[in-house]
Amino acid sequence: MTYNRNKNNTLKVGTFFSGIGSPEKALDRLKNEGVIKDYKVEFFSEIDKNAIKSYCAIHNVSENLNLGNIVDIQGKNLPYCDLWIGGFPCQDISCAGKMKGFNLKSSTRSSLGWEMIRLLKEVKEKPKYVIFENVAMITSKKFKNTLELFKKDLIDIGYTLYDDVLCASDFGIPQQRKRYFLIAILDKRNDFSFPEPKENKLVLKDFLENDIDEKYYLSNDIYEIDNEDDKLIFTNKNNENKKYKIDFDKFLTGGVCGKDMACKFNQSSRLHSELGNAPTITASNTADNCKIVIGGSFSICE
Ligand SMILES: C[S@@+](CC[C@H](N)C(=O)[O-])C[C@H]1O[C@@H](n2cnc3c(N)ncnc32)[C@H](O)[C@@H]1O
Incomplete structure (x- = not known):
């Protein structure tokens, strides 16, 4: 991403469906590699009590930063962030589940992803960047139409989108783990390309x-x-x-x-x-x- 244009700033970050905060770990790495100067978690949103405890221990932040259930969050109350991240629940999309899908208002757990779009519409100042993550199955024929509607909403709000399926084994981790990434960027002058797969010698x-x-x-x-x-x-x-x-x-x-x-x-x-x-x-x-x-x-x- 082209965030290094603002390399002197601390990146303000808010995450939803935060789990134990693996994207935050990636931000630690970007900081260590000098790609970003620093980042600050402005808020996170998680409902699982064990995940919340783990998140706070791993990232050394207070539980007060947890906004809880995304459904109860009001966009107008959110502090400004440069970056939002949400790996929304995959149970209804993954082939390991019943594949009920993530249609808007379907009340499936995976449909909670739309809550981030609601918040993007409500928030006073939109984040410059939003990253959504889910299982690769989201790009399958079964979910293609819903994904297109999801993307259309983001485009209507003003974002330019980039998406792809990446596999962990192409990026230095010996694991067959394919994940869909959708990157939404507000500034149309920003361009973005996904990293090229690398040869992985580790097993x-x-x-x-x-x-x-x-x-x-x-x-x-x-x-x-x-x-x-x-x-x-x-x-x-x-x-x-x-x-x-x-x-x-x-x-x-x-x-x-x-x-x-x-x-x-x-x-x-x-x-x-x-x-x-x-x-x-x-x-x-x-x-x-x-x-x-x-x-x-x-x-x-x-
Ligand atoms: C696919 S996991 C995301 C894992 C995360 N990316 C990480 O790095 O650990 C989805 C998470 O969403 C949380 N979640 C489910 N429903 C939620 C809700 N209504 N509000 C906030 N978080 C929720 C789950 O507890 C789970 O931790």
Whole structure:
């Protein structure tokens, strides 16, 4: 973005659906890299009590900055910000949910994104920049019309829009995480282009901790290891339904390399090689979410 034109100013920021504030972490990084001089959180908006506590601890700000439920916020009361950010709820857009959509007035959680547009209409002085973020599925045929209406409203308010789907693995993070970004800029003289994908040499292994309790591994004491059609089969000695199948060749090339045979959820049943990318971790079914195959020594039953 071209914010470095105002490099001497502190960027005033307000976020909605703030969660634990990952965009604020990105702003920390931009500050460390000298792209912005500094930034200040003028307000955030979050309803989850654990997220609020985490947000305040991570960003060292007071809970008084939390405006709470976006539905209750009055635009005319908002302090001026240069930048608004909102990664609005994705439950009704994501293929992991029921895909009810985010039509205006549909009362789905994802339709709360329109509340930011309401506030943009109500606020005394509009932010120069607004960033919306959601799952890539928002660009699919099913949601295209709603997204077009959403964008049209922003254009009618005076913003110029830029949007794209970016994948984390193209930007130095070994994770298959595709996200839609919609950048709205008030000043028409400002131009913007998304960063080009970069070659990523890092794999999941580069981010894994070394000292992990033994209980998180499949051990030879509890699992019997067999070889079947070039696949390694780990079977629980006390419950033979608990079984993991691993393709060693796929393990070496990275990506999905096996299956948790007892897991009934297709996505969660996949085993991922530490030599490739991590999957997107879903918000549901978290205890059974991401299984990683790491290299190591084991003995095969004869
Ligand atoms: C997709 S998450 C956003 C995560 C965030 N970008 C982060 O970095 O952690 C959506 C967030 O919106 C919050 N939320 C849901 N309904 C809300 C509402 N009515 N007002 C404010 N926040 C809400 C949820 O609690 C959740 O933390």
